Amino acid sequence: MNQEPETRRATEQTSPLRRALIATEDGCFTAEFSAHGLARLSFPATPGIRVPKSAVSEDLSAPPPPAWLKQTCAAVDDVLAGRAPRVFPPLDLSCGTPFQQFVWQALSKIPVGETRSYGEIARDIGRPRAVRAVGAACGANPVPLLVPCHRVLAANGKLGGFSGGPEWKPRLLRREGSWGEA
DNA sequence: TAGTCAGCGCTAT
DNA sequence: ATAGCGCTGACTA
Incomplete structure (x- = not known):
């Protein structure tokens, strides 16, 4: 047994991420879902986002749940339009301290x-x-x-x-x- | 306005 | 354990 009892590191991801692209007038966002919800959202062609590949296993063959994707698209669309999102996808912020x-x-x-x-x-x-x-x-x-x-x-x-x-x-x-x- | 330092949590050694 | 860094804030000259 090692040192960490239950405190997961920010870079540690237990379940594979399912990635989907979200097309908007401002470009193509990337959404990544864990088993619990939206775990990550990246700006279009944004370099320099640090996400250690070794720590994150991606399952590109399995699409995210359509409902989550739809909710995410709607929410992103609303925010980009300056509106309060009427619907949110479930968020998985467990990567944070x-x-x-x-x-x-x-x-x-x-x-x-x-x-x-x-x-x-x-x-x-x-x-x-x-x-x-x-x-x-x-x-x-x-x-x-x-x-x-x-x-x-x-x-x-x-x-x-x-x-x-x-x-x-x-x-x-x-x-x-x-x-x-x- | 520009420069400096205190203060807090995170990551890498 | 610890040194360095960051989407800061408040003080000083």
Whole structure:
């Protein structure tokens, strides 16, 4: 027996992922489903996303459940249009640490058209000083768009960073009416 | 405005 | 165990 009792590493994936492409006007997103739900959503042609191949086994022959795929498409479509998704696929965020999952949970509560600061999120999860850790957790968000990390801005009102490509953040916010009307 | 430092969780040594 | 890093924030000059 080794060291980890039940704490799964972020890079560890027990079940194979089923991948599907989601075509939108903004390009082709990639959705990857585990046995529990949507585990990962990638921006179109986004380089630099770190996902260790050795740690993730993909089953490309088995398509994801049509219902999940349909729900994901609808949700992505809504967010890209600046609308609140009417339906969500089940999300599998088990790849995250407890802290990260708290952060992602807090992000999910930000309504469309509103933004929060990293400090606010840190405060929401009961760790007011962990502002930078919150930023790191946002960067580790496996399901952008549906977990709206783009609605988190720096405290000074600036955009801050964005792992999925800096151009996406203002684009998404503008469609939600949260950017360019200040 | 630019520069600096504190502070927190994660990953790799 | 520990050093370095990140989608920060607050202070100082």
